[in-house]
Amino acid sequence: MALMAEHSLATLRDLSLIVLIMFGFQYLVIRRPMARLKRVLGGFLLALTGLTLFIVGLELALFPLGSLMAEQLVSPNFLPALAEGAERHWHDYYWIYLFAFMIGASTTIAEPALIAVSERAHQASNGTLNPLVLRSVVALGMATGITLGVWRIIMGWPLTWFIGSAYVLVIVLTLRCPKHMIPLAYDSGGVTTSTITVPIITALGLGLATQIPERSPVLDGFGMIALACLFPIISVMGYAIIVHPKGSR
Amino acid sequence: MPFVVSFGRQILDSTKDLMPVILVVLFFQVLVLRQPLPETIAAGQVLIGLICVVIGLALFVRGLELGLFPAGEGLANAFVRKGSAFWLLLFAFALGFGTTVAEPALMAVAVQAERAFLEEGLILQQQLAPGRVALALRGIVALSVGSAIVLGVLRILKGWPLHWLIIGGYMIALALTAVAPAPLIGIAYDSGGVTTSTITVPLVTALGVGLATSIKGRNPITDGFGLIAFASVMPIIFVLALGSLGFWWLNG
Numbered sequence: 265m266a267l268m269a270e271h272s273l274a275t276l277r278d279l280s281l282i283v284l285i286m287f288g289f290q291y292l293v294i295r296r297p298m299a300r301l302k303r304v305l306g307g308f309l310l311a312l313t314g315l316t317l318f319i320v321g322l323e324l325a326l327f328p329l330g331s332l333m334a335e336q337l338v339s340p341n342f343l344p345a346l347a348e349g350a351e352r353h354w355h356d357y358y359w360i361y362l363f364a365f366m367i368g369a370s371t372t373i374a375e376p377a378l379i380a381v382s383e384r385a386h387q388a389s390n391g392t393l394n395p396l397v398l399r400s401v402v403a404l405g406m407a408t409g410i411t412l413g414v415w416r417i418i419m420g421w422p423l424t425w426f427i428g429s430a431y432v433l434v435i436v437l438t439l440r441c442p443k444h445m446i447p448l449a450y451d452s453g454g455v456t457t458s459t460i461t462v463p464i465i466t467a468l469g470l471g472l473a474t475q476i477p478e479r480s481p482v483l484d485g486f487g488m489i490a491l492a493c494l495f496p497i498i499s500v501m502g503y504a505i506i507v508h509p510k511g512s513r
Numbered sequence: 514m515p516f517v518v519s520f521g522r523q524i525l526d527s528t529k530d531l532m533p534v535i536l537v538v539l540f541f542q543v544l545v546l547r548q549p550l551p552e553t554i555a556a557g558q559v560l561i562g563l564i565c566v567v568i569g570l571a572l573f574v575r576g577l578e579l580g581l582f583p584a585g586e587g588l589a590n591a592f593v594r595k596g597s598a599f600w601l602l603l604f605a606f607a608l609g610f611g612t613t614v615a616e617p618a619l620m621a622v623a624v625q626a627e628r629a630f631l632e633e634g635l636i637l638q639q640q641l642a643p644g645r646v647a648l649a650l651r652g653i654v655a656l657s658v659g660s661a662i663v664l665g666v667l668r669i670l671k672g673w674p675l676h677w678l679i680i681g682g683y684m685i686a687l688a689l690t691a692v693a694p695a696p697l698i699g700i701a702y703d704s705g706g707v708t709t710s711t712i713t714v715p716l717v718t719a720l721g722v723g724l725a726t727s728i729k730g731r732n733p734i735t736d737g738f739g740l741i742a743f744a745s746v747m748p749i750i751f752v753l754a755l756g757s758l759g760f761w762w763l764n765g
């Protein structure tokens with residue numbers, strides 16, 4: 265309850281800014297009363313309550329779940345036994361790769377925003393684009409991004425290498441991709457990181473970087489969200505190029 | 514009654530988002546790890562937390578749909594009709610800034626970023642009040658999204674080609690990455706990914722689509738989308754640039 269009171273003050277501050285902006289522009293610049301004022305105010309009250317609850321849930325459940333799974337899946341007791349003086353190989357961590365892949369794929373496949381996008385794409389393409397196939401392609405991209413992100417943390421390689429190569433790949437594919445698929449591909453990068461998956465993935469990354477020897481939370485823990493956004497763009501454009509070979513654009 | 518129905522649907526949507534996570538975690542806990550949850554974590558607390566997340570997110574989205582989204586759309590249309598570029602751009606900036614400050618996914622990343630900074634000793638506890646770093650990061654990202662929307666609106670008004678601006682943005686981001694302090698890089702790129710979320714996207718898209726519809730020769734679908742694309746590149750640039758300044762200032 266104390267947690268709740270503390271957070272509700274902070275969310276009040278966070279939400280009141282946009283409220284002030286809206287009312288300021290409405291009454292000082294446009295100078296017309298706001299339509300359905302009561303409903304708008306009621307909505308803000310709901311949003312305030314909701315955001316406070318969400319932040320409380322974030323601390324109670326989403327952060328702990330992410331870091332807990334990272335801790336357990338890379339704990340020395342769980343990993344295959346290590347011979348005396350031997351070094352830990354990156355492939356010893358296979359369970360955490362599988363976990364990351366499954367989290368990425370399953371949350372994306374079920375993501376409501378993506379379902380809406382793929383239905384729209386289905387209609388826009390006159391039924392040639394199967395929405396389920398599109399969702400699977402995006403999910404595959406997202407899962408690959410997260411898994412590569414986990415692998416990067418384990419290897420301790422700079423994020424720049426991954427982002428740089430992904431950018432180059434995105435640019436090359438954009439040049440080859442059928443024009444009508446480009447906006448869809450870029451859009452699908454944004455919808456994979458929902459408000460629920462972001463905290464879990466961030467906590468997973470930080471948990472891993474804390475647990476794995478010689479890794480730093482700040483240097484290695486972040487970057488998974490970025491990769492999770494980039495790889496669906498790549499997978500959707502790659503898919504578009506395979507399905508619509510040159511000449512049929 | 515319609516409220517109850519749409520709220521119920523929202524709860525269902527949030528649950529759909531959360532369900533796969535719970536299933537995958539349970540699968541690993543029961544079949545792979547084969548151990549009860551460690552004692553450091555109370556299962557009951559997690560359960561309450563999950564319920565808070567589902568109900569909270571549903572209330573939040575539903576509240577926005579009732580209040581903020583229609584109000585914002587009305588304002589966006591009013592400014593497009595008003596025909597004053599100055600007020601339109603000012604409104605675009607304020608909209609991007611204000612919505613980003615209230616973005617829950619960004620709050621999560623900012624909280625974690627501050628914790629990581631403290632843990633590494635990159636900032637000292639007595640140096641800054643708790644929550645300051647998270648707030649600063651959110652401020653920088655909000656500033657960047659505001660600027661991104663301004664740039665996106667300018668692009669729609671002037672008809673600049675989208676892909677060159679985006680590729681240019683990527684180039685600047687990569688160039689800054691080469692000179693920025695290493696601890697900022699991951700956080701900067703992650704910030705770019707969280708701005709395209711619950712609250713920013715619907716409002717910004719409304720502005721873009723309204724604008725593109727009212728100007729001849731613009732395509733509502735591709736031009737409305739362009740604003741979001743800017744909003745995910747600009748935070749990287751701003752966090753790297755302004756974050757570097759803050760970093761050097763803190764560390765002398």
